[in-house]
């Protein structure tokens with residue numbers, strides 16, 4: 718599956734993406750905002766890339782910037798861990814290379830994935846969450862039109878052992894169609 722926007726191609730990860738992936742995954746501010754440890758070497762990135770390329774439960778798109786053909790991030794469709802018994806609900810997750818923050822790129826990518834999800838008539842709800850300290854992600858979620866559900870307290874173990882709250886949002890099919898009018 719390939720999705721296209723003005724500036725981006727969203728496509729499955731490939732082995733040739735390893736160096737681009739490592740280049741952003743090693744940055745000290747990227748992974749920790751999403752709950753994971755910065756990659757220390759190419760082997761760390763290879764391990765996760767293998768999961769991206771073979772997962773049967775999650776769909777992970779590589780975000781390719783058309784102007785330079787580089788993989789600059791990822792956006793994933795995951796099982797919704799708050800609605801595990803409802804397959805028509807999914808959770809969105811994303812990361813972007815710090816070199817490209819603040820240009821509206823993740824909002825562009827997330828909107829394309831949301832459109833793709835709701836193009837399936839049986840799809841009911843997409844959720845998204847950020848940690849309280851992640852105000853950039855909060856803005857992406859707001860700009861996409863998600864509805865705030867509340868704070869899931871003491872909900873997520875960070876890579877350093879700290880357990881943090883999750884600010885939870887969702888978008889139902891009705892929300893999505895209403896926003897499109």
Ligand SMILES: CC(C)(COP(=O)(O)OP(=O)(O)OC[C@H]1O[C@@H](n2cnc3c(N)ncnc32)[C@H](O)[C@@H]1OP(=O)(O)O)[C@@H](O)C(=O)NCCC(=O)NCCS
Pocket residue numbers: 746747748750751811812813814817818819820821822823824825846847848851852853854856857
């Ligand atoms: C979160 C992330 C994906 C945002 O990507 P992005 O392409 O920079 O997002 P956008 O440019 O579409 O929007 C960012 C918004 O945050 C705002 N922003 C930037 N710094 C901010 C800050 N310190 N406090 C509040 N808002 C901030 C920007 O102004 C922009 O909002 P605006 O369009 O209203 O001006 C990116 O920062 C990232 O990958 N971070 C690390 C990983 C991560 O946090 N993943 C998400 C886990 S939930």
